[in-house]
Amino acid sequence: MNGSAKDVRRDFGWRDDDGVLRVVGEFDGRLKYHRSNSFGNRLPEDVIYDEKLREDGIRASGKGVVRWTRDEAVYPERLHPK
Numbered sequence: 001m002n003g004s005a006k007d008v009r010r011d012f013g014w015r016d017d018d019g020v021l022r023v024v025g026e027f028d029g030r031l032k033y034h035r036s037n038s039f040g041n042r043l044p045e046d047v048i049y050d051e052k053l054r055e056d057g058i059r060a061s062g063k064g065v066v067r068w069t070r071d072e073a074v075y076p077e078r079l080h081p082k
Helices: 043-060 070-074
Strands: 012-015 021-027 065-067
Touching: 043 065
Parallel strands: 021 065
Antiparallel strands: 012 021
């Protein structure tokens, strides 16, 4: 990964009591990875692989990564059952 994890785009982030970013949250819809999406000259599998490398870099910096989909966002109890 180029740059530090703090330079990486993320959808959400949670900091500890000292203000240090500890967990990065990612929300991805299915359409993002569909071949009909406009990736320019990039194949969907290249987009997925680049995202995997970005996530690996975030994890290597000691931060946790959580992901959820639209279905989980609509039904949040699936993320954290009571």
